[in-house]
Amino acid sequence: MAGVTAFELSCAELSVREINAALSELPDGSVVRITEPRGRHNIAVGLTGRLDITIAGNAGYFVAGLCDGPDVSVEGFVGWSVGENLQSGTVRVHGNASECAGASARGGLIVIDGDASSRAGISLKGGTIAIAGDAGHMSGFMAQAGTILIGGDAADSLGDSLYEAIIYVGGKVRSLGADAQVSELGTDDVRLVGELVRSAGFSHISAEDVTKISSAKQLYQFDALKDQKY
Amino acid sequence: MCGIAGLQLKNPGLNPELGELVVPMLDVLATRGPDSTGVAVYRRDVPPGAQKYSLCAPASGYDWVGYLAAFERAAGVADVELRPRGRDAVIVTSVSPDRALPLIAGIDPSVRLFGHGAAIEVYKDVGPAAEVCARYGVADMPGFQAIGHTRMATESAVTTEHSHPFAVAPDLALVHNGSFSNYASVRRTLAADGVRFDTDNDSEVAARYIASEMQAGADLADALRGVIKTFDGFFTLLVAAGQSIAIVRDSFACKPMVVAETADYVAVASEYVALADLPGVEKADVFEPMPEEIYTWQV
Numbered sequence: 310m311a312g313v314t315a316f317e318l319s320c321a322e323l324s325v326r327e328i329n330a331a332l333s334e335l336p337d338g339s340v341v342r343i344t345e346p347r348g349r350h351n352i353a354v355g356l357t358g359r360l361d362i363t364i365a366g367n368a369g370y371f372v373a374g375l376c377d378g379p380d381v382s383v384e385g386f387v388g389w390s391v392g393e394n395l396q397s398g399t400v401r402v403h404g405n406a407s408e409c410a411g412a413s414a415r416g417g418l419i420v421i422d423g424d425a426s427s428r429a430g431i432s433l434k435g436g437t438i439a440i441a442g443d444a445g446h447m448s449g450f451m452a453q454a455g456t457i458l459i460g461g462d463a464a465d466s467l468g469d470s471l472y473e474a475i476i477y478v479g480g481k482v483r484s485l486g487a488d489a490q491v492s493e494l495g496t497d498d499v500r501l502v503g504e505l506v507r508s509a510g511f512s513h514i515s516a517e518d519v520t521k522i523s524s525a526k527q528l529y530q531f532d533a534l535k536d537q538k539y
Numbered sequence: 540m541c542g543i544a545g546l547q548l549k550n551p552g553l554n555p556e557l558g559e560l561v562v563p564m565l566d567v568l569a570t571r572g573p574d575s576t577g578v579a580v581y582r583r584d585v586p587p588g589a590q591k592y593s594l595c596a597p598a599s600g601y602d603w604v605g606y607l608a609a610f611e612r613a614a615g616v617a618d619v620e621l622r623p624r625g626r627d628a629v630i631v632t633s634v635s636p637d638r639a640l641p642l643i644a645g646i647d648p649s650v651r652l653f654g655h656g657a658a659i660e661v662y663k664d665v666g667p668a669a670e671v672c673a674r675y676g677v678a679d680m681p682g683f684q685a686i687g688h689t690r691m692a693t694e695s696a697v698t699t700e701h702s703h704p705f706a707v708a709p710d711l712a713l714v715h716n717g718s719f720s721n722y723a724s725v726r727r728t729l730a731a732d733g734v735r736f737d738t739d740n741d742s743e744v745a746a747r748y749i750a751s752e753m754q755a756g757a758d759l760a761d762a763l764r765g766v767i768k769t770f771d772g773f774f775t776l777l778v779a780a781g782q783s784i785a786i787v788r789d790s791f792a793c794k795p796m797v798v799a800e801t802a803d804y805v806a807v808a809s810e811y812v813a814l815a816d817l818p819g820v821e822k823a824d825v826f827e828p829m830p831e832e833i834y835t836w837q838v
Contacts, residue, residue, distance in 0.1 A: 348812035369812050386825065388811055389795065407827060408795070426827050427792050446792070446830065 321345040325352055332356055332379075348388065353381050359398075370407075373400040376417070392419040395436050408445070411438040414455065420509045427464070430457040433474050439509035447486065449476045449522070458505050460514045468522045476522040477502050479514045490525040541703075541716040542568025542689035542809045543796075545777045546817075547784050547836050550803040551683070554582070558680035564806070564813040565668035565687045571716075571809055572689030575702035576671035577663025579654060579712035579779060582682035585631050592630050592639060593661040593706070595699060597649040599626040606647060613642045625674040627653075629660050636709060651699075651737070654706030658781070661712065663688075663702040683838055686779045688714035694722075694741040705743045708750035710781045715742035716794040716809055717773035725769060745770060749778060760833045763787045767831050775828075777807060785835040792830035799823035805836045 318328050318341060328343060329351070335341065337359040346352055350369035353362050353376065360379040364372065367385035377396035386404030395414040402410075405423035412428070414436025421429075421438070427445035430438045433452035443461035450466075452474030462480035469486020476489075477498070485491070494517075503516035544564040548554055558580065565576060585591060596603070607621045607630065620631040632639065636655055643652050654661030662675040668689050672678060688703035695701050706712040719725075722741040725748060730736070734747050745766060752762035759780045766776065766787060775794035778785050786807055788796060799806045799814045801823045808814050811825070828834050 347815035348810065350810075350812065367811060367815070369810060386811075407797075408792070427830070 316341045317344060318342070319344045320347060320349050320352070325349050328352065329354060329356070332360065332362065333358070335360055346385070350388065353379065367404070372402075373398075376400075386423065391421075392417065392436070392438075395419065405442070406440075410440070411436055411457075414438070418508065424461065425459075429459075430455070430474070430476075433457065437505065439505055439511065441509070441511055441513070443480070446483075449474060449489075450486065452476075456501065456505065458502060458509070458514070458519070460511055468524070470528060471522070471524040473524065477519040478522065479519050482520060482522070485522065488525050488528040489522050492521050492523045494519065494521045540571045540691045541714075542571035542813070543687070543703075543714045543716050543775065543777045544568055544806075544808040544813055545684070545686040545714075545779065545784050545786075546804060546806045547684040547838055548682075548804050549838060553803055554683055555681045557582075557682040557685055558676075558678045560817060561685045561687060562668070562672045562678045563816055564808055565672060565689055567813040568689045568809055569668040572691040573667045574692050574697045575663065575665045575690040575699070576668040576688065577661065577690075577702045577704050577714075578672070578675075578677055578685055578687040579659055579661045579704040579706055580677070580680045580682045580685045581658040581710070581779065581782075582660070582680070583658055584681075585657065586633075589631055589633050590636060590639065590655055590657060590709075591660055592632070592643060592652060593627070593654040593659070594630060594643070595627045595651045595653050595663075601626065601628075601650075603628045606650065609646045610642060613646060614638065624662060624676060626664075627662065627675070654704070654712060656706075656710030656781075658683075659706060659710045659712060659779075661704055661706045663704065664699050665697055665702065683782070684779060684784055686712055686714050686777050686784065693718050695739050700738050701740050703742060704779075705740070705746035707737075707743070707746045708753065710779075711746070711750055711753070712779045713742065713746040713749060714777050715745060716775045716796075717789070719745065719770050719772035719774060721771040741772075745774070745776065753780070759783055759785050760835050763833045775809070783835055783837045785833060786828055787833050788828055788830050790830050792828075796828050797825060798828060798834070799825045800836075 340361045346366045346368045348369045355375040362381045364383045369388040373381040374393040382401045388407045390409040392400040393412045395417040397416045399418045401420045406425045408426045410425045410429040411419045415434045421440045424442035425440045425444045429444045429448040431450045433455040435454040439458045441460045444459045446464040449468040453472040457476045460479045465484045466486035468489030622629040703714040704712040719741040722744040749762040775788045
């Protein structure tokens with residue numbers, strides 16, 4: 310890209326607070342490399358600029374959380390809650406992600422090249438999560454809107470108490486959570502998954518062969534008299 | 540929150556550096572638990588048959604020499620070695636736990652036993668990790684394995700005796716991140732079987748439960764399977780027993796844990812950031828333990 314300026318910020322020299330402050334002042338189009346992350350938390354959070362940020366190594370919790378604009382790429386694995394509350398932009402994790410990937414994300418795209426741990430996409434509110442590998446238990450828990458694509462297998466209680474979000478699984482589902490159901494894959498679904506697979510750069514998922522999980526909507530209205538257990 | 544960390548060295552060449560490797564792990568985890576810090580260090584540095592008793596003084600400046608003399612008189616032995624560390628001390632003796640524990644309870648009830656066994660030494664106190672580790676010189680301690688804890692108290696008071704690890708049987712120590720919800724019931728059951736408790740802490744109940752299961756013949760993994768069945772609540776447990784360490788997480792796996800294994804060591808911690816400075820960790824096999832699965836390692 311013409312006119313871009315490349316910056317390098319080292320976690321060995323700067324605190325995360327200093328790095329985030331520096332990032333928030335960069336003009337749109339800036340290209341930044343963050344070195345020596347060594348598992349530090351809260352790297353590149355709350356940014357609104359159209360930045361191209363690469364984190365050169367393993368990062369900790371909340372990477373790129375609350376962001377509304379930048380493209381963040383992590384050359385390693387990440388801790389809990391990558392892209393939490395993401396508004397827009399992309400986050401790509403080249404390794405595995407720990408728990409709660411994309412929690413509450415309202416927009417944007419989170420791509421995980423490895424596996425995601427438990428509760429991926431918990432309370433998703435409109436964002437898109439594409440996981441190349443497996444996802445841990447209770448993924449998609451109470452997800453309200455948005456899309457989760459799991460290229461590999463899903464562990465127990467997938468989509469528990471799901472609202473309007475849709476989950477697509479390329480591999481096996483160990484068990485569905487309460488009120489989650491397998492539903493018929495339509496042409497719109499195949500087109501959407503196909504586009505998502507392309508944007509994520511995955512080559513191992515066939516859009517026609519995924520399993521679609523959605524809400525059975527039996528928990529939408531709480532029936533105080535049901536079963537009378539309480 | 541609390542922080543837990545453990546390091547077991549497969550390569551004995553690293554044993555002299557155990558403390559030096561463990562202290563920064565705990566220091567990083569002080570953000571998860573600034574209230575108190577504790578560590579159980581395992582090393583083979585006593586003659587066969589000898590036992591180490593980790594004793595905590597009621598205050599600094601305690602007369603350990605006088606205590607040692609009283610212990611020798613009461614036990615009828617003359618070969619007890621005193622190793623003072625900060626406020627506290629480890630005494631090394633051939634007197635077996637059956638005899639030594641009642642003596643320790645009787646000589647000075649204000650001196651508390653924090654652990655005992657052929658290899659284990661326990662140091663714990665109120666304060667953040669860097670401070671507590673410096674107080675006891677943990678960085679200078681060699682050994683083959685160690686587990687540690689940084690505490691953010693939720694279930695009971697912030698005192699030295701409420702700090703982790705809880706080391707309640709020979710060479711057995713437990714650190715816990717989380718909170719048990721049914722520990723009072725489990726404690727009543729254990730108490731009815733004659734088990735006695737030092738504190739009202741929930742994690743001590745888990746340590747006593749594991750000790751009691753192992754005394755009845757269970758191995759460490761079996762005892763931890765029993766924890767899953769018996770205890771309700773949130774827990775990631777790290778337990779050291781003799782030459783083993785083991786971890787288990789509850790069915791929700793709400794409390795974090797990361798494992799890094801290389802040819803030289805297995806290291807576990809609440810957060811990867813605590814493992815990031817270990818030698819060769821960039822080439823380690825790094826993973827998160829699955830809920831309700833028992834992982835054990837032995838040197």
